[in-house]
Amino acid sequence: MTILSIGQCSYDITCPIAEYPVEGTKYFLGEKIESGGGTAANIAYLLGKWGETSYFAGVTGSDDYASKIRKEFDQALVKTEYIETSYDVGTPLSVILVNKKNGSRTRFDVVGATQPRLKKYEYNISPDVIVSDGKEYSATINALNKYPNAISIVDAGRVDRDLLELCKYAKYIVCSKGFAETVSGLKIDYNNSISLVNIYKKLKDRYPNNEIVVTLENMGAMYTYNGEIRIMPGLKVTQVDPSCSGDIFHGAFAYCIANHFDIEKAVTYSNIAAGLSVTKMGGRPSIPTLKEVINYYNQKFNVKAPVEEKTVETPKDVNALPDIPDASTFVIPSQSTPTNVEEIGNSFFGAQPTTKAQASNIPVVEASNDVHQ
Numbered sequence: 001m002t003i004l005s006i007g008q009c010s011y012d013i014t015c016p017i018a019e020y021p022v023e024g025t026k027y028f029l030g031e032k033i034e035s036g037g038g039t040a041a042n043i044a045y046l047l048g049k050w051g052e053t054s055y056f057a058g059v060t061g062s063d064d065y066a067s068k069i070r071k072e073f074d075q076a077l078v079k080t081e082y083i084e085t086s087y088d089v090g091t092p093l094s095v096i097l098v099n100k101k102n103g104s105r106t107r108f109d110v111v112g113a114t115q116p117r118l119k120k121y122e123y124n125i126s127p128d129v130i131v132s133d134g135k136e137y138s139a140t141i142n143a144l145n146k147y148p149n150a151i152s153i154v155d156a157g158r159v160d161r162d163l164l165e166l167c168k169y170a171k172y173i174v175c176s177k178g179f180a181e182t183v184s185g186l187k188i189d190y191n192n193s194i195s196l197v198n199i200y201k202k203l204k205d206r207y208p209n210n211e212i213v214v215t216l217e218n219m220g221a222m223y224t225y226n227g228e229i230r231i232m233p234g235l236k237v238t239q240v241d242p243s244c245s246g247d248i249f250h251g252a253f254a255y256c257i258a259n260h261f262d263i264e265k266a267v268t269y270s271n272i273a274a275g276l277s278v279t280k281m282g283g284r285p286s287i288p289t290l291k292e293v294i295n296y297y298n299q300k301f302n303v304k305a306p307v308e309e310k311t312v313e314t315p316k317d318v319n320a321l322p323d324i325p326d327a328s329t330f331v332i333p334s335q336s337t338p339t340n341v342e343e344i345g346n347s348f349f350g351a352q353p354t355t356k357a358q359a360s361n362i363p364v365v366e367a368s369n370d371v372h373q
Helices: 039-049 064-075 137-146 161-169 177-184 193-206 245-258 263-277 290-300 342-349
Strands: 002-006 010-017 033-037 053-060 079-085 093-099 105-110 129-132 151-156 172-176 211-215 221-225 228-232
Touching: 002 039, 002 137, 002 245, 010 064, 033 039, 033 064, 039 053, 039 064, 039 129, 039 151, 039 245, 053 064, 064 079, 129 137, 129 245, 137 161, 151 161, 151 245, 172 177, 172 245, 177 193, 177 211, 193 211, 193 221, 193 228, 211 245, 211 263, 221 263, 228 263, 245 263, 263 290
Parallel strands: 002 053, 002 129, 010 093, 053 079, 129 151, 151 172, 172 211
Antiparallel strands: 010 033, 093 105, 211 221, 221 228
16 A cells, blocks of 8 residues: 655654753763654654555755654655755754653654745655645645545644644544543543543534544543444553654554554554553654564454564564453443443444545645745
8 A cells, every 4th residue: 555644754862761850960861762753754654664655745954864864764665755855944853851760751842933844745656545644734735635535544633723624634533632622622531431422522523524533642542433432442561651652553543544444453453553662662663563563463352364464573572462451342441330332322423434525625725835834
């Protein structure tokens, strides 16, 4: 499958620390992990590593960080001909401090007041899937117009005007807990599963023609399947570093959709990939191989049939991998009274599948040097 990822590209420097710094104190850091970053770029990188024909469209500076990013993409077999270079603004840089005691991270994004945007919108490919992180509105709208038959996925990690508009035209919205709460105007209470149902209903009211998945951080993900609202609980792991886990979820989800997995299997694979990633330090270095994810899935769900893999790496110790609960009911992890929502889900959404947004309704945005600069 050919997958085009459109959006942000940056460079990450991750520094593990023994404890959170005290102001005015001098520290010596004996370790740092460097890699490319940015949501759409990380998605493209994972897809390349997992054997898909992956293209990335985004903007870098003309600095050393940009050279390192291109080299890293080349190693993952990601196509880079749609990367544009800005000679006015450097490549965005993120410095991430990870507390080794509790796995929490503190992120510093070094970006200019105005970030350059894609200008050309010229693609000589016919993508099967288009993934956008919402940070390149004009480029994404143009791609959706040019390739109306492509499956479209939007990573909705924040709330702004362009992203809210862009969500209307995507087949799949994979959104963060923060996005879901902001758009719905409601707060998630894990002690009250109905709060999640109400938030999901609000999202469906706003985007009735979309498939919606809500990522719930370490609590898993919420979605609908066969007319039911379901929770796929997160893996039970010891968190080392959560960096990039959301991007890994989105990248794995795009892989699954491109390969015609149903929504439940897609969320399951994505949960496994994201869950395994937080057990390792760093962003892209924490991306599990496709072989690891497949082996984990097969082991936990007793899949005996051989599977064709596109990678040759194997996990170090499959038996040591954490457990993943079943998602047959609407369950909030660690709650003593789970709520089965079969009747609630059917009453909200019925058994009718959602439909793809009509490409003819997508606004046409012409390429311009001054659009959303």
